[in-house]
Amino acid sequence: MNNLINLSRAGPLFIQPSSMVKGKLYDSPYGVVDYSPAISKSGTFVAIASYGSRPWEGDFHELKTDIVVFPTSDPNNRLVVCKRGGWPTWSGDSTIFFHRQTDDGWWSIFRVQFPENPLEFSEFPVLPLRITPPGLHCFSPAAFNDGKRIAVATRRRGKCYRHIEIFDLERKVFHPVTELLNPAFHHYNPFVSSDSESLGYHRFSGKSIEGESRVPHLEPVASPIKDLGMLRINGSFPSFSPDGSFLALNPALDENGGIKVVKSEGSKRWTLIKGRVAFCNSWSPTEKYVIYSSLGPIFESTKTTVQIARDTFEPSYLNSDLQEIPCDVKILTREDTGNNAFPSCSPDGKSLVFRSGRSGHKNLYILDAVDGEFNDGIRKLTDGPWIDTMPCWSPNGDLIAFSSNMHNPNNVDAFSIYVIKPDGSDLRRIYAAGPKGSNDVDIERINHVCFSPNGEWLxxxxxIGGVMAEPVSFPNQFQPYGDLYVMRLDGSGLRRLTCDGYENGTPTWHFGGELDMRRLCLGNDAGVELTGEFDEPLCITCDFN
Structure with missing residues (x-):
């Protein structure tokens, strides 16, 4: 059995969902993608946010769906009532509210009105009316049946949390709800009872207290492939020790993160580096006490100082009761070289491949794993006005896989997989979905590639499955990379490993023999406390900073 560790982060996916109407289950037509169904007051009509049958355009923040209505008695009789809208909610049988991002950058609520039977109205699509004002974000509306109020989730300038408010449609004023009850928690996705007497919403429960459940260090995940075990870790960028007994990870990607080391059965973890921003770990295949990492902020420009570090510690500490392990941090890159990140160690432990922005573009370099670049121990591997990133060395050392947008340098959101030999020869692109030359493959975001232990799979x-839900309605939708897949080196044998509403990323294969899944520790004492918090998407918060 091969064992795969993966991280679940936020990020939605494409599905073809089913919905329940009047006790009957119906499916969206084949090849059509629908989101966020809502039933009219009488139950006669359903409104959906539909992407239709058009090819996915690579949208990550607003999907630019249309508002579509159909009768519950005939789901295939679909009518586009309004272009570009999401999250519909009915007021009666003739008014629909929805959200979308406006040209001024604010997410706002809009309204469309039509006769009681929209199928008899011939003037669709209708020009919608903007209801909520600029200056704050409003999304995921829920209408009261009196036609005078809607509940919305808001994110206001100067506020740190998303809250539920009621907007009076006649007086054009907001009435706060959740901020009066729990000002320091996020609240989202409101819904109203059929009698308009009750208002519900989602909210994280807050910090866990003693005796309550914790987030396990790692937990099993169902695998669609026989003999392939999968685990999810509580952190990011996992990397196993040479014998597979421990793994390094980043619990957060800010100054509170650093590096931690966890037993591979999840029972305990130690702090290796704290108080520093660290990301992307690569445990030396030949040294049990050396981990390579990136120190500095993630997702920054080529000029931002991020350095490659060699982190050395005494392995005997992993058998002690210490909570923090002493660690010697040796910087391998010069401070004036800008953004150096994503190290991957060669199988012989002598070299690192990493991404650097020192030339003004983010390309790949190979570095001496002990002395760094200070004794001329560095050479350039790729060169061009594009982004090469997240490299991974193959187990036998003959190839390096990485993500790049060199096929379309102008699109910084679309990446594909490339492989290259360590001497810089035989560069080629691997097509994970669709035929070579297809327009669809050039909107893919493919990242975090790594080799299987036998070097035959990636x-x-x-x-490549698109998105499953409207991203603005999900917490922590800042980088929707999507799901995990495997394929052979020639691009064949593509299989999807995960399918859920959150981002799954930074995978790694377990080396060093088979993991005993029966010994996996899931006790309440082997995990971290719930924080009751989530990060808003960057597309929501960037207007405030």
Missing amino acids: VFAAN
Whole structure:
């Protein structure tokens, strides 16, 4: 059995959902993608946000769906009532509210009105009317049946949390709801009872207290492939020790993160580096006490100082009761070289491949794993006005896989998989979905690629399945990479490993023999406390900073 560790982060996916109407289950037509169904007051009509049958355009923040209505008695009789809208909600049988991002950058609520039977109205699509004002974000509306109020989730300038408010449609004023009850928690996705007497919403429960459940260090995940075990870790960028007994990870990607080391059965973890921003770990295949990492902020420009570090510690500490392990941090890159990140160690432990922005573009370099670049121990591997990133060395050392947008340098959101030999020869692109030359493959976001232990398979995170839900309605939708997939080196044998509403990323294969899944520790004492928090998507918060 091969064992795969993966991280679940936020990110939605494409599905073809089923919905229940009047006790009957119906499916969206084949090849059509629908989201967020809502039933009219009488139960006669259903409104959906529909992407239709058009090819996915690579949208990550607003999907630019249309508002579509059909009768519950005839789901195939579909009518586009309004272009570009999401999350519909009915007021009666003739008014629909929905959200979308406006040209001024604010998410706002809009309204469309039509006769009681929209199928008899011939003037669709209708020009919608903007209801909520600019200056704050409003999304995921829920209408009261009195036609005078809607509940919305808002994110206001100067506020740190998303809250539920009621908007008076006649007086054009907001009435706060959740901020009066729990000002320091996020609240989202409101819904109203059929009698308009009750208002519900989602909210994280807050910090866990003693005796309550914790988030396990790692937990099993169902695998669609026989003999392939999968685990999810509580963190990011996992990397196993040479014998597979421990793994390094980043619990957060900010100054509170650093590096932690966890037993591979999840029972305990130690702090290796704290108080520093660290990401992307690569445990030396030949040294049990050396981990390579990136120190500095993630997702920054080529000029931002991020350095490759060699982190050395005494392995005997992993058998102690210490909570923090002493660690010697040796910087391998010069401070004036800008953004150096995503190290991957060669199988012989002598070299690192990493991404650097020192030339003004983010390309790949190979570095001496002990002395770094200070004794001329560096050479350039790729060169061009594009982004090469997240490299991974193959187990036998003959190939390096990485993500790049060199096929379309102008699109910084679309990446594909490439492989190259360590001497810089035989560069080629691997097509994970669709035929070579297809327009669809050039909107893919494929990242975090790594080799299987036998070097014959690649696992990677990709959005080739599209998105499953409206991203603005999900917490922590800042980088929707999508799901995990595996394929052979020639691009054949593509299999999807995960399918859920959250981002699955930074995978790694377990080396060093088979993991005993029966010994996996899931006790309440082997995990971290719930924080009751989530990060808003960057597309929501960037207007405030």
